[in-house]
Amino acid sequence: MVNLNFAPNENFTDALKSLLILCQPQTWYRKKTIKKTQQKLAHLFQVKNGAVFLALSARGALRAVLKSLDLPQDSEVVVQAFICAAVVLPIKECRLKPRFVDIETTSFSFDLESLRKTISAKTKVIILQHSFGITPKNRSQVLSLAQKNNILVIEDLAHGFEPKIFQTDQDLPTIKLLSFGRSKALSCVHGGAVLIPQKDINQKFKTVFDNFSYPGRIFIFKSLLYKFTSPIIVATYRYGLGKVVHTLLIKLSCITRELSVTEKVGRYDYWLDKKLPAALANFLIPQLDQYEELVKRRQNVAKLYIEYLHSEKNRDVKQHLPIVRFPLLVKRRDDVMQKMKIAGFILGDWYTQPVAPNGVNLESLGFIKGSCPVAERVCTKIINLPLVLNTSQASELAKTLQGLL
Numbered sequence: 001m002v003n004l005n006f007a008p009n010e011n012f013t014d015a016l017k018s019l020l021i022l023c024q025p026q027t028w029y030r031k032k033t034i035k036k037t038q039q040k041l042a043h044l045f046q047v048k049n050g051a052v053f054l055a056l057s058a059r060g061a062l063r064a065v066l067k068s069l070d071l072p073q074d075s076e077v078v079v080q081a082f083i084c085a086a087v088v089l090p091i092k093e094c095r096l097k098p099r100f101v102d103i104e105t106t107s108f109s110f111d112l113e114s115l116r117k118t119i120s121a122k123t124k125v126i127i128l129q130h131s132f133g134i135t136p137k138n139r140s141q142v143l144s145l146a147q148k149n150n151i152l153v154i155e156d157l158a159h160g161f162e163p164k165i166f167q168t169d170q171d172l173p174t175i176k177l178l179s180f181g182r183s184k185a186l187s188c189v190h191g192g193a194v195l196i197p198q199k200d201i202n203q204k205f206k207t208v209f210d211n212f213s214y215p216g217r218i219f220i221f222k223s224l225l226y227k228f229t230s231p232i233i234v235a236t237y238r239y240g241l242g243k244v245v246h247t248l249l250i251k252l253s254c255i256t257r258e259l260s261v262t263e264k265v266g267r268y269d270y271w272l273d274k275k276l277p278a279a280l281a282n283f284l285i286p287q288l289d290q291y292e293e294l295v296k297r298r299q300n301v302a303k304l305y306i307e308y309l310h311s312e313k314n315r316d317v318k319q320h321l322p323i324v325r326f327p328l329l330v331k332r333r334d335d336v337m338q339k340m341k342i343a344g345f346i347l348g349d350w351y352t353q354p355v356a357p358n359g360v361n362l363e364s365l366g367f368i369k370g371s372c373p374v375a376e377r378v379c380t381k382i383i384n385l386p387l388v389l390n391t392s393q394a395s396e397l398a399k400t401l402q403g404l405l
């Protein structure tokens with residue numbers, strides 16, 4: 001069984017490593033590990049070490065960035081529809097106004113015309129999302145539009161990113177936001193980073209971020225327990241044991257979730273407004289060392305899906321390859337997902353509403369139904385295919401899916 005919705009990045013090597021770390025609590029807050037992680041990120045993005053801040057979540061880091069900007073209360077932050085509530089909640093928490101812009105369907109990022117129409121004198125920040133790790137089709141136009149209008153750009157690289165575009169990037173110094181949550185391309189259960197090369201913003205951010213503490217030992221223990229148990233759960237799920245263990249761990253609150261109950265009802269929760277502890281950063285170091293290979297491997301699987309599943313007219317998606325999951329628009333989405341599940345493939349559904357996940361109150365987040373028709377239509381048709389498979393598993397999945405389309 002392939003399941004994209006549970007522990008897609010976990011493996012037995014990391015499980016063993018988590019056991020070793022569990023047994024060495026004296027290393028959980030080691031400064032050397034944090035420094036090393038910062039250096040690796042700085043190298044990847046070609047910025048100074050001091051530009052990199054490691055947090056326990058992207059949402060916490062984003063709230064701290066917005067707070068440190070100290071914007072007037074009616075300022076607007078432009079985001080795309082087709083987004084996670086974890087990005088919108090920090091904006092609301094800082095008493096800023098999210099303005100939603102429709103998307104295009106090549107890279108699931110800003111539609112340029114809709115963006116042009118939305119920005120105003122009140123727009124102070126644009127959050128440019130690299131959906132599924134795909135470089136936005138209109139990235140350079142968005143950056144120059146922002147520069148012309150003196151708007152700060154935060155590039156949301158939470159899903160993943162193509163490293164090469166930043167290594168040659170001399171144009172506009174944007175802030176970069178990363179997530180290392182359990183379902184992201186780089187993952188250590190909970191984690192995030194913000195890269196701030198601009199000296200003035202960096203200094204202001206530092207004063208806010210210095211107030212963040214490290215998570216307590218129980219939180220770290222639960223995160224390590226997730227890493228230790230999840231490959232075992234996946235491996236034994238079909239025999240029933242995995243399901244029992246997973247249910248028990250959740251019922252007894254022994255592992256943490258991705259969104260808290262408070263967040264699911266549309267309110268900001270400070271539970272992840274913390275610094276990244278060494279115990280979790282440990283898992284990132286080898287991933288950062290091998291990031292380019294990871295991207296290549298995943299993009300090769302994406303190319304395979306394109307070969308199997310795309311018609312000629314969609315060929316241009318080849319220049320915009322995803323890294324975290326492969327998005328595909330299908331008719332009769334629920335039916336396709338159900339049949340794929342029976343065939344042994346549990347697919348993903350990022351996103352089924354313009355501000356995900358399903359059930360988050362759109363009105364309370366300022367989203368007006370009907371305002372972003374393309375994003376709203378995409379949300380009724382999209383499925384996500386895993387990119388963490390080997391070539392033969394991916395071909396099998398693609399052939400099965402081909403028969404259903």
Ligand SMILES: Cc1ncc(COP(=O)(O)O)c(C=O)c1O
Nearest residue numbers: 057058059084086158179181192
């Ligand atoms: C595009 C995007 N940005 C940011 C986040 C927030 O990341 P984190 O879970 O690290 O707070 C998410 C959440 O999943 C996301 O999908």
